[in-house]
Structure formats: C-alpha cells, structure tokens
Amino acid sequence: MGVPGSDDERMAVRRAGPVAVLTLTAVVVVAAWVSWFLGGLTFADAADDSYLLTNSAQALTFTTFGALVLAHRPGHRIGLLFVAYGACYTLSVACLGLLTDAVGLPEAWARAVELFGITAWIPAPVVCLPLIVQLFPDGRPLSRSWRPLAVATLAVLPFTPIPTLSVAAGPAGDGPTAEEPMLPVIVGEVAQRLIPVFAAVAALVLLASLGALVLRVRRSRGVPRQQLMWLLWAVGLFAALNAQRIVTTDGPVLFLLTLPLIPAAATVAILRHGLYDIELIVNRSLVYGVLTLGVVLAYLGIVAGLSALARDRLSAAPLIATAVVALAFAPARSAVQSLVDRVMYGQRRDPVAAAARVGLRLGAGLDGVLRAVCEALRLPYAAVASDGRLVATYGRSPRRRHTVSLEVADGPPADLLVGLRAGESRLSGADRRALELLAAPVGLALQAVRLSEQLGESRTRIVAAREEERRRLRRDLHDGLGTVLTAVTLKADAAHNLRHTDPERSARLLLDLRADLTAAIADIRRLVYNLRPPALDELGLLGALRQRAQDSWRHEHAGYVVTIDAPDDLPPLPAGVEVAAYRIATEAVTNALRHGGATACRVSLRADHAALHVEVSDNGSGGAGAWPHGVGLRSMHERAGELGGTLTAGPTDCGGRVHARLPLEQT
Structure with a gap:
C-alpha cells in the first residue's frame, strides 16, 4: 500500500474518535427529545424554564465544533475543551429526558437524576469556558507566569457540586x-455557607481569564491577533445580547442560544481564520447593533410620547412611530456607518479630510506628518525611505507593509511605507486611494526636510569658507606683508646708522627700502582686491567687467575676445550680489580661457524684479560630458548658494555655458 493510502487511513483513524463522540451526543439529545414528547410535554415546555432547548443546542454545537477542530487538529486543547463543554450539557439533557413520564422513574431515582442533571452542566461555564478563554487560540497559556491561573481553574472543578449540595441535603416536597x-x-x-465563596472564586477566575485574553490581544500581531478578533467578536455579541441576564441573573432564556457563537467563531479562527474578513464582520455587527437599539428605543419613545400627549385617544401612534422610524432609518444607517468606520479605520473614506489633517502637521516636520498619517487612517506604522535609507519613521514596523511612491521635486526618488493593520494581508481600495492623496503633503514635508538639510550644509560650507578666508588673510599678512614690513624696519635702521660712515651703502639700502615698500603696497592692493575689487566701488559691476575685459584678459591672452552684453540701466545692486556676479563671471571666463580652448566669450547680465541673471557662454569645445566639480566650479556654486541663488554649468552644442541666478533683496 502506498503512502497516500497510509495517510488516508491515519486520517480516518484520527477522525473516528471525534465522529464517535458527536454521534453519541446526537443520539442522547434525540433520545431525550423523543422521551420529552412521549411524556406529553411540548416544544414550548422545552423552551421554557426546563432549559432542554438551550442545553440541547449547547450540547450539539460545542460538541460539533470541538469534533471539527479535533478532526483537523488532533489533540488540540481548544477542541478537547469544546467537547468537554458539550459533554457537560449532554449529561444534563440526558437527565431531562429521563425525568419525563415516558420513563417513569421512582421518586427517589427521579430526585437523584434531577440533582445530577442540574450539577452536570456547572463545570462547563465555570471550568471549561475560562480555560477556553485562557488558552485560545493555540492551546497554550499566555506565558509561564499565567500557568497558575490554569491550575487554579482546574482546582475549582471538585467544588462545582457545592450549589446543589444544599438542595440534596434538604427535604423533597412539602x-x-x-x-x-x-x-x-x-x-x-x-x-449553603460555601456558595458565596464558590461564586466569588468562579467570578474571579472568569475575570482573570478575560484579563489574560485582553493582554494576549494587546501583545499579538498578525495571524494570532486576527484569530483573537474572532473570539472577541463572539464574546462581545453574546455579552451584548445577554446583558440583562448577566447583570440580574434573569432574562430571556432563548438569548442563551447565542452562546454557540463562541465555539463557531473560535473554530473558524483556528481552521479558516483568513476565509472571512473579521474586521468587516465586526464593523457590520456594530452598525446594525447600534441601529437595532436605536430603532427600538425610538419606536418605544415615539409611541409612549404620543400616547401621553393624546391620553390614549390616538390609536394610530404605532403607525406614526413606524413611519418615522422607516424614514429615519436610511440617514441613521449612513451616519452610524460613517461613525463606526471613523472609529475603526480613521478617515480613509474621506481622503480630503485626511489630507487636510495631515496638511495641518506640515509645520511639525516629517515626523509629525507621518504621525498624522497613522492617526488619520488608524495605521500602526509609517516611514519615508529614500536612497536606500529611512529618512523618518513613526510607530513599530510590522512584517507586512505597503509602498506608495512620492513625488519630490529635487533629489533622489522616495517612497512612503505604511504598515498594515493587525490581521490584514493587504490594504483596501479606500486605504490605497487615501494614501495616494496623502502622498502629496508627505512629499512636501520630505522636500522641506531636504531643503533644511541643504541649508544646514550650505551654512556649514559658508562658515568653513569664512574661516578658511580668515586663515588665508592671516597667513598672507603674517608671512607676506609682516615679513616685508619687518625687513623695511631693519633696513631703515641700517640706513640711518650708515648715513655718515658709509653714505653710498645707506643710499642703496634706501633704494631697497623703496622697492620693499612698493611690494608691500602691491600685496595690500592684492588683499583688498580679493576681499572686494575696488573697481566695483569706482565703476560699478558693468564698468568693472568691461575694464577687466579691456585690460587684463586682452593683454594676458592675445586674440581672445570677451564681450560684455548688458543694459546700461541695470538697477542698483546689493553689494553681495555685485561681488558674487563679478567673481562668477571672471571665474567662468578664466575657466573658458584655460580649459575650454575658446577664442570668444560672451558675458550677459539681465535683471528682473526678483533676481540678477549672469550668463557666460563661449565657443570652446565644452567637453564631452558634465563638467567635474573642481575648485573654480565649486567656488561659483558656493557664491551663488550663499545668496540663496542657483548656478548651472555644462557643455552645449556651441561650447560651454554658465548661468547663475542671484536673488535681489526685496525692499
């Protein structure tokens, strides 16, 4: 026999036990109902205080779902607890079947069976149910520290007959x-004295079990959290429908038929947790639960109000109440649905409101924007990634994430990463549409961060350049001008000392002294020129460039033509703009002279209401690709950046081109 056959046989053996238990339970329940009807009792009697109907339902449903879990997960503790829970109620149903006139037990036996029947079901809610809550969904306690709670729950089992011992110790009949x-x-x-203690212990065990369940939900992620959501939904729905009975121990008996929702939801969570969307089920349950309560209260309130006003003379009050409720149902449903969606999913159904909320956080930086995204859509995590690194994050990163591309004006491309909510395998269409709209303010925040970083880097470069300029000035003054002036002082003293004894040598020293002073003056002029060319103060920017074109460039490089193209009515320029424009233009012309192989160069100046445009173009080779950032090109970029301007430089079809935009001060 092959392997598949062996697997089929093993599977059949595993399912034989659960099937046998379920079959036995069904036989017992059917026999009890047959005895019930043969004894002259009706279905109404079974649905009344005898609890035959509710006990039969719990016996069959818990055993069925327990057998289903065990058939697919042999030995699973939750399946075993379901079967144990159903067995308790099966024994109770069997006792109810034996107490009918169709069996006719003697009084003593009937009393013993009755006492056993009202005792047999007690372990189900007192022991089995708390253990199910503690061990769900994997059949293990939350942690080692929670094992004593499971032991304490099992320790309650021997004391479950306490509530019926007082009945057994009393007389039967009157x-x-x-x-x-x-x-x-x-x-x-x-x-009788131990009953309050037993009730208190059972209540504490149940409360502790619920506390463990809540803590497990808070700690869980992914699939376990989705499974727990199923159980929480069933427990919450049962508690809502049986609130009166839970608080007052009295209420509609038929509401107990909702208790099988718990094993049904738990079985789905264990075997097919991904088959249905639990969040959608919870959402719709909340919506229709609130609507049902509102409809009932509105109907009763309208009827009571009209009856009081009309003093019972208005027979149409129920019809009026029905009409009002019918007219208000559609808008009420829409309002409740929006409210529940906002609580569960945030503002994903209103992307414009979500974008407005995120836009208000732009002043808080990228971290504040990501936090607003998470709060608006109820997301656990959001981050911005660019150039292989995380720029900013908010929340704890889950295993499953969704990526949205960001549109950024400058710099490398970037993505918005958001974490999926617990239990989700992918975002819904509404979530994706909302994120696409939210990508715009997130991109603006990222652009602001990049501009801030660039501004910081620019300030750092400016400070470094200033300090470097100071060191250069100190070096030039100390090593150049300082040395010359020291020599002048010494030569002046020597000439003074030799004026009578050696007049000729004194005269030569004076001539040397004159040459040294001339050199010192040239150094001073060079230093002053490097700080700010004097021609700018004497002739202005346009005149200084024309003078440089006529004098320096023409004499230094014969045959090289530099043309200055600028209107004569240039507006008054700030001192910083003049210096930057002059330095950029002269540096660009010098680079074209030295490296571009050009014979002609054109310097154009244009000014508008916002900026001065400096363009230097030549007829040289321009190069085959982008220009390398050498000292000269880096210096031009820094001078433009110091004023908040921009500079572009590179080859063209006709040669090379440098364009600088220098913002003007606004008055």
Whole structure:
C-alpha cells in the first residue's frame, strides 16, 4: 500500500474518535427529545424554564465544533475543551429526558437524576469556558507566569457540586409526604455557607481569564491577533445580547442560544481564520447593533410620547412611530456607518479630510506628518525611505507593509511605507486611494526636510569658507606683508646708522627700502582686491567687467575676445550680489580661457524684479560630458548658494555655458 493510502487511513483513524463522540451526543439529545414528547410535554415546555432547548443546542454545537477542530487538529486543547463543554450539557439533557413520564422513574431515582442533571452542566461555564478563554487560540497559556491561573481553574472543578449540595441535603416536597433528604443536614448547611465563596472564586477566575485574553490581544500581531478578533467578536455579541441576564441573573432564556457563537467563531479562527474578513464582520455587527437599539428605543419613545400627549385617544401612534422610524432609518444607517468606520479605520473614506489633517502637521516636520498619517487612517506604522535609507519613521514596523511612491521635486526618488493593520494581508481600495492623496503633503514635508538639510550644509560650507578666508588673510599678512614690513624696519635702521660712515651703502639700502615698500603696497592692493575689487566701488559691476575685459584678459591672452552684453540701466545692486556676479563671471571666463580652448566669450547680465541673471557662454569645445566639480566650479556654486541663488554649468552644442541666478533683496 502506498503512502497516500497510509495517510488516508491515519486520517480516518484520527477522525473516528471525534465522529464517535458527536454521534453519541446526537443520539442522547434525540433520545431525550423523543422521551420529552412521549411524556406529553411540548416544544414550548422545552423552551421554557426546563432549559432542554438551550442545553440541547449547547450540547450539539460545542460538541460539533470541538469534533471539527479535533478532526483537523488532533489533540488540540481548544477542541478537547469544546467537547468537554458539550459533554457537560449532554449529561444534563440526558437527565431531562429521563425525568419525563415516558420513563417513569421512582421518586427517589427521579430526585437523584434531577440533582445530577442540574450539577452536570456547572463545570462547563465555570471550568471549561475560562480555560477556553485562557488558552485560545493555540492551546497554550499566555506565558509561564499565567500557568497558575490554569491550575487554579482546574482546582475549582471538585467544588462545582457545592450549589446543589444544599438542595440534596434538604427535604423533597412539602407537607407530610415530604421525603427524607439525600444527604445529612450539616452538609447542606456547610454548602449553603460555601456558595458565596464558590461564586466569588468562579467570578474571579472568569475575570482573570478575560484579563489574560485582553493582554494576549494587546501583545499579538498578525495571524494570532486576527484569530483573537474572532473570539472577541463572539464574546462581545453574546455579552451584548445577554446583558440583562448577566447583570440580574434573569432574562430571556432563548438569548442563551447565542452562546454557540463562541465555539463557531473560535473554530473558524483556528481552521479558516483568513476565509472571512473579521474586521468587516465586526464593523457590520456594530452598525446594525447600534441601529437595532436605536430603532427600538425610538419606536418605544415615539409611541409612549404620543400616547401621553393624546391620553390614549390616538390609536394610530404605532403607525406614526413606524413611519418615522422607516424614514429615519436610511440617514441613521449612513451616519452610524460613517461613525463606526471613523472609529475603526480613521478617515480613509474621506481622503480630503485626511489630507487636510495631515496638511495641518506640515509645520511639525516629517515626523509629525507621518504621525498624522497613522492617526488619520488608524495605521500602526509609517516611514519615508529614500536612497536606500529611512529618512523618518513613526510607530513599530510590522512584517507586512505597503509602498506608495512620492513625488519630490529635487533629489533622489522616495517612497512612503505604511504598515498594515493587525490581521490584514493587504490594504483596501479606500486605504490605497487615501494614501495616494496623502502622498502629496508627505512629499512636501520630505522636500522641506531636504531643503533644511541643504541649508544646514550650505551654512556649514559658508562658515568653513569664512574661516578658511580668515586663515588665508592671516597667513598672507603674517608671512607676506609682516615679513616685508619687518625687513623695511631693519633696513631703515641700517640706513640711518650708515648715513655718515658709509653714505653710498645707506643710499642703496634706501633704494631697497623703496622697492620693499612698493611690494608691500602691491600685496595690500592684492588683499583688498580679493576681499572686494575696488573697481566695483569706482565703476560699478558693468564698468568693472568691461575694464577687466579691456585690460587684463586682452593683454594676458592675445586674440581672445570677451564681450560684455548688458543694459546700461541695470538697477542698483546689493553689494553681495555685485561681488558674487563679478567673481562668477571672471571665474567662468578664466575657466573658458584655460580649459575650454575658446577664442570668444560672451558675458550677459539681465535683471528682473526678483533676481540678477549672469550668463557666460563661449565657443570652446565644452567637453564631452558634465563638467567635474573642481575648485573654480565649486567656488561659483558656493557664491551663488550663499545668496540663496542657483548656478548651472555644462557643455552645449556651441561650447560651454554658465548661468547663475542671484536673488535681489526685496525692499
């Protein structure tokens, strides 16, 4: 026999036990109902205080779902607990079937069976249910520190007969026909005193179990969290429908039929947690639960109000209430749906409102914008990635994420990364549309961050350049001008000392002294020119450039033509703009002379209301590709950047071109 056959046999063996238990449970329940009807009782009697209907439903459903879990997950503790829960109610149903007239048990036996029947179901809600809550979904406690709670829950099991011991120790019936109690009276008295203690312990165990469940939900992520959501939905729905019975221990018996929702939801969570969208189920349950409560209250309120106003003379009050409720249902549903969606999903159904909320956080920087994105869409995580690194993050990164491309004006491309909510495998269409709209303010925030970083880097370069300029001036003054002036002083003293004894040598020293002073003056002029060319103060920017074109460039490079193209009515320029324009133009012309192989160069100056445009173009080779950032080109970029301007430089079809835009001060 091959391997597949062996697997089929093993699977059949594994399923034989659960199937046998389920079959036995079904046989017991059917036999009890047959006995019930043969004894002359009706379905209404079974649905009343006898609890036959509710106990049968719990016996069949818990056993069915437990057998289903065990058939697919042999030995799973949640499946075993479901079967144990169903077995407790199966024994109770069997006792109810034996108490009918169709069986006709003697009084003593009937009383014993009745006491056993009302005792058999107690371990189900007191022991099995808390253990299910503690161990769901994997059948293990939350951690080692929570194991004592499971042990304490099991320790309650031997004390579950306490509530019925007092009944067994009392007389059966009234009057002279009353039978002797089944147990000594002292046992009943002790049991009566222990009932409050037993109830308190059972309540504490259940509350601690719910606390463990809440803590497990808070710690869980991914699939376990999605499974827990199923159980929470079922427990919440059962508690809402049976709130009166839970608080007052009295209420509609048929509402107990909603208890099988718990094993049904737990089974789906264990076997097919990804088959249905639990968040959608929770969403719709909240919406229609609130609507149902609102409809009932509105109907009762309108009927009561009209009856009071008309003093019971208005027979159409129910019809009016029905009409009002019918007219208000559609807008009420829309409003409740929007409210529930906003609580669960944030503002994903209103992307414009979400974008406005994010836009308000632009002043808080990129971190504040990412936080606003998470708050607006109820997302656990958001981050911006660019150039292989995370620029900013908010929240804890989950395993599953969604990426949205950002549109950024300058710099490398960037992406917005958002984490999926717990239990989600992908974002919904509404989420994706909202994120596409939110990408715009996130891109603006990223651009602001980049501009801030560039501004910081520019300031750093400016400070470094200033300090470097100061060091250069100190070096030139100390090593150049300082040395010359020291020599002048010494030569002046020597000439003074030799004026009588050696007049000729004194005269030569004076001539040397004159040459040294001339050199010192030239150094001073050079230093002053490097700080700010004097021609700018004497002739202005246009005149200084024309003078440089006529004198320096023409004499230094014969045959090289530099043309200055500028209107005569240039507006008054700030001193910083004049210096930057002059330095950029002269540096660009010098580079074209030295490296471009050009014979002609054109310097154009144009000014508008916002900036001065300096353009230097030549007829040289221009190069085959982008120009390398040497000292000269870097200096031009820094001079433009110091004023908040821009500079572009590179080859063209006709040669080389440098264009600088220098902002003008606004008055």
